[in-house]
Amino acid sequence: xxxxxxxxxxxxxxxxxxxxxxxxxxxxxxxxxxxxxxxxxxxxxxxxxxxxxxxxxxxxxxxxxxxxxxxxxxxxxxxxxxxxxxxxxxxxxxxxxxxxxxxxxxxxxxxxxxxxxxxxxxxxxxxxxxxxxxxxxxxxxxxxxxxxxxxxxxxxxxxxxxxxxxxxxxxxxxxxxxxxxxxxxxxxxxxxxxxxxxxxxxxxxxxxxxxxxxxxxxxxxxxxxxxxxxxxxxxxxxxxxxxxxxxxxxxxxxxxxxxxxxxxxxxxxxxxxxxxxxxxxxxxxxxxxxxxxxxxxxxxxxxxxxxxxxxxxxxxxxxxxxxxxxxxxxxxxxxxxxxxxxxxxxx
Ligand code: NAD
Ligand code: IPM
Ligand code: MN
Numbered sequence: 001x002x003x004x005x006x007x008x009x010x011x012x013x014x015x016x017x018x019x020x021x022x023x024x025x026x027x028x029x030x031x032x033x034x035x036x037x038x039x040x041x042x043x044x045x046x047x048x049x050x051x052x053x054x055x056x057x058x059x060x061x062x063x064x065x066x067x068x069x070x071x072x073x074x075x076x077x078x079x080x081x082x083x084x085x086x087x088x089x090x091x092x093x094x095x096x097x098x099x100x101x102x103x104x105x106x107x108x109x110x111x112x113x114x115x116x117x118x119x120x121x122x123x124x125x126x127x128x129x130x131x132x133x134x135x136x137x138x139x140x141x142x143x144x145x146x147x148x149x150x151x152x153x154x155x156x157x158x159x160x161x162x163x164x165x166x167x168x169x170x171x172x173x174x175x176x177x178x179x180x181x182x183x184x185x186x187x188x189x190x191x192x193x194x195x196x197x198x199x200x201x202x203x204x205x206x207x208x209x210x211x212x213x214x215x216x217x218x219x220x221x222x223x224x225x226x227x228x229x230x231x232x233x234x235x236x237x238x239x240x241x242x243x244x245x246x247x248x249x250x251x252x253x254x255x256x257x258x259x260x261x262x263x264x265x266x267x268x269x270x271x272x273x274x275x276x277x278x279x280x281x282x283x284x285x286x287x288x289x290x291x292x293x294x295x296x297x298x299x300x301x302x303x304x305x306x307x308x309x310x311x312x313x314x315x316x317x318x319x320x321x322x323x324x325x326x327x328x329x330x331x332x333x334x335x336x337x338x339x340x341x342x343x344x345x346x347x
Pocket of ligand 3: 246274
């Protein structure tokens with residue numbers, strides 16, 4: 001099995017290095033790694049954030065382990081050359097439309113959460129975020145209005161097939177958990193969301209055992225901090241899912257703790273922490289690698305048929321935390337490498 005390692009920018013290479021050590025320590029037969037440049041690092045070396053060789057490796061690989069992209073040096077580039085285009089391009093080119101972002105509080109981290117411990121301890125949910133559509137991929141541009149003003153625009157749209165396939169992932173995810181699905185939209189204002197809601201309701205007929213509810217995104221943002229324990233599975237669009245998952249991460253202790261899987265309809269997947277390249281702490285050994293290590297566990301489970309090893313990695317993370325492993329984001333002072341070593345030791 002071939003794993004494409006795409007470390008990227010900022011703290012990406014730091015968290016990927018620790019994750020690779022954990023994967024290698026599992027001694028799984030026939031696990032090969034091949035690394036390629038992506039994001040700002042790829043732009044600086046080749047002039048393109050997603051070079052053809054990198055896309056080719058991603059296509060050939062059984063799974064992709066991705067660090068993060070984003071580099072302040074590149075913020076002034078034309079949009080198609082910016083590092084972020086690499087992750088958007090991979091998601092689109094590989095048809096990775098279903099993004100699973102589980103948010104769960106490890107009991108040891110109750111004090112790290114931005115919420116009161118008794119509220120935080122309830123969080124155990126999955127955000128199912130659509131990843132190939134929405135305002136991210138609609139027509140966008142800058143133009144000049146008739147009266148000479150600059151105007152930016154980004155078209156938001158979903159068609160019913162796109163909504164139905166992600167709704168099914170939401171229902172299936174709920175079926176495998178607590179059988180509660182909350183669809184988050186802005187149907188009171190957006191036509192895109194009205195279609196979303198209609199199609200989710202139609203799809204619910206295929207899943208009579210799932211309790212479906214609907215919530216406007218502004219209320220959902222509030223409910224996430226008021227009482228995150230009410231959610232089992234949330235299904236939502238690309239933009240709302242992006243925002244709500246960062247928020248959920250702080251309910252669960254830190255943005256450095258949340259993993260993700262981006263899946264197609266088969267077994268191919270890209271696995272990455274939900275956080276970015278964190279330029280403010282890059283190169284200082286301060287990044288928490290656990291979100292990436294937990295993403296590798298998702299990779300073992302969903303793409304590599306190694307559910308047992310996935311559970312071993314997750315248990316090792318829990319044991320490392322129980323033994324006191326804390327990076328700065330969790331209120332401690334351990335380095336990225338020491339956090340990786342704590343997981344290795346627990347393994
Ligand atoms: P960010 O997630 O990189 O950082 C936000 C804050 O969280 C920062 O203070 C950072 O230090 C902290 N943080 C993030 N990950 C951490 C970790 N593992 N351990 C400890 N602290 C951590 O978001 P941002 O600052 O808005 O964006 C920085 C760059 O990353 C931008 O270029 C952005 O486009 C990019 N980005 C990329 C991805 C991705 O590659 N999938 C995701 C989000 C942001
Ligand atoms: C994420 C990031 C990306 C997104 C950016 C970097 C394109 O924020 O993976 O959550 O918005 O999807
Ligand atoms: Mn994001």
